[in-house]
Amino acid sequence: MHTLAIEGGRPVRPDFLVFGRPLIGEDEIDEVVDTLRSGWIGFGPKAIRFEEDFAAYTQAPYALSVNSATAALHLALIAANVGPGDEVITTTLTFCATANVITHVGARPVFVDVDERTQNIDVSQLEHAITPRTKAIIPVHMCGWPCDMDAIGEIAARHGLTVIEDAAHAAETWYRGKKVGSISPFTAFSFYATKNLTTSEGGMLTITREAAHARLKSMRLHGLDKDAWKRYSPGGFLPYETTEPGYKYNMTDLQASLGLHQLARLERNLITRQQIWACYDTAFANLDCVNTPAVHDTADTRHARHLYTLRLRPEALACSRNEFVQALGAENIGTGIHFIPVHLHRWYREHVGTKRGDFPVAEAIGDTTVSLPLSASMDESDVNDVITAVKKVAKRYLAAGTVFTGAEEPQTYKEAA
Numbered sequence: 208m209h210t211l212a213i214e215g216g217r218p219v220r221p222d223f224l225v226f227g228r229p230l231i232g233e234d235e236i237d238e239v240v241d242t243l244r245s246g247w248i249g250f251g252p253k254a255i256r257f258e259e260d261f262a263a264y265t266q267a268p269y270a271l272s273v274n275s276a277t278a279a280l281h282l283a284l285i286a287a288n289v290g291p292g293d294e295v296i297t298t299t300l301t302f303c304a305t306a307n308v309i310t311h312v313g314a315r316p317v318f319v320d321v322d323e324r325t326q327n328i329d330v331s332q333l334e335h336a337i338t339p340r341t342k343a344i345i346p347v348h349m350c351g352w353p354c355d356m357d358a359i360g361e362i363a364a365r366h367g368l369t370v371i372e373d374a375a376h377a378a379e380t381w382y383r384g385k386k387v388g389s390i391s392p393f394t395a396f397s398f399y400a401t402k403n404l405t406t407s408e409g410g411m412l413t414i415t416r417e418a419a420h421a422r423l424k425s426m427r428l429h430g431l432d433k434d435a436w437k438r439y440s441p442g443g444f445l446p447y448e449t450t451e452p453g454y455k456y457n458m459t460d461l462q463a464s465l466g467l468h469q470l471a472r473l474e475r476n477l478i479t480r481q482q483i484w485a486c487y488d489t490a491f492a493n494l495d496c497v498n499t500p501a502v503h504d505t506a507d508t509r510h511a512r513h514l515y516t517l518r519l520r521p522e523a524l525a526c527s528r529n530e531f532v533q534a535l536g537a538e539n540i541g542t543g544i545h546f547i548p549v550h551l552h553r554w555y556r557e558h559v560g561t562k563r564g565d566f567p568v569a570e571a572i573g574d575t576t577v578s579l580p581l582s583a584s585m586d587e588s589d590v591n592d593v594i595t596a597v598k599k600v601a602k603r604y605l606a607a608g609t610v611f612t613g614a615e616e617p618q619t620y621k622e623a624a
């Protein structure tokens with residue numbers, strides 16, 4: 208039990224705990240089968256119903272279903288008229304897609320460092336990054352904790368910039384009494400396989416302005432004129448034409464079949480993850496070699512609990528973060544790293560000219576962060592296995608002269624009442 212699996216010992220659990228394993232219920236399975244038998248598996252009535260439900264949930268005037276958050280961000284940049292010669296400001300502590308879409312429209316990504324506590328874009332540095340070429344800001348609600356949207360909105364308004372929120376982690380997030388999705392002109396959500404709400408692949412763009420919605424509704428399906436999907440429905444062929452060369456970014460009814468029921472269970476799943484989160488907080492509170500997440504709900508602001516990230520304290524551990532993660536993997540615990548800062552990726556180093564040292568806070572996080580499994584599909588023994596494995600690995604790799612502070616016995620995870 209005490210020899211690490213990576214050194215030949217017995218792993219904490221016999222089977223691998225997949226990071227981001229979704230909770231798929233019979234409702235999703237029945238709905239997918241119903242769609243398969245219906246004769247129509249493309250974009251159609253179920254995707255439209257999913258958009259309506261999602262707009263209601265996020266309190267957004269409009270929601271457009273698409274095939275990824277990446278597509279949603281790309282469409283938003285097009286609607287914001289961002290193009291060659293323009294600059295878009297974003298955080299470097301994000302998935303590469305957030306920055307890639309800026310280059311897709313021919314613009315230049317301008318990175319800003321993050322706040323150590325929230326891991327979100329450091330608003331105090333935001334204004335220094337603005338130039339006459341800046342057109343938009345893409346804040347990312349890291350792990351599900353909202354950015355300081357009041358300050359970002361105020362800066363954007365003063366400089367005439369469009370705010371496009373990357374809410375890939377933040378479907379359930381509230382910010383000062385407002386639902387994320389209803390705050391900025393554009394908000395992009397991801398329904399990727401590991402996200403809180405999944406359609407295997409998929410995304411949603413919520414939009415507050417009618418004209419932008421009308422244009423993007425067409426742009427996400429080849430730029431065809433209105434309701435082009437109806438060409439296959441009763442009533443027969445309707446003439447349609449391209450009004451603008453658009454993209455093939457639509458969702459399908461097969462994906463929406465998952466989304467409809469994932470959305471209906473979203474709040475219940477959040478409660479489960481809140482309980483797992485609290486259990487991790489308790490279990491790791493007195494483990495000196497790691498730090499637990501530093502942000503907590505307030506009366507009007509809610510964390511979506513997408514990622515539970517530990518920060519390893521390098522001075523207290525005699526291993527690298529990657530060794531720590533590999534040791535957890537050998538114990539059959541899947542983990543994630545969120546994120547390697549984008550400015551350190553090769554293409555950005557070579558084409559944007561960024562380098563190590565540019566954004567020290569994001570780099571320190573990127574070097575020491577470990578995301579633990581946090582999914583409503585986990586049961587009590589899964590949670591206890593994660594805690595046992597983290598403590599086992601931490602104890603083995605304690606730096607010389609450091610005292611192990613975490614009790615070795617796992618805390619007991621309390622199942623929802």
Ligand SMILES: *Cc1c(COP(=O)(O)O)cnc(C)c1O
Pocket residue numbers: 274275276277278301302304305347373375376396397398399409410
């Ligand atoms: C997952 C993710 C994306 C991309 O989402 P897709 O739906 O896979 O395109 C974008 N931004 C962040 C922060 C993400 O975590």
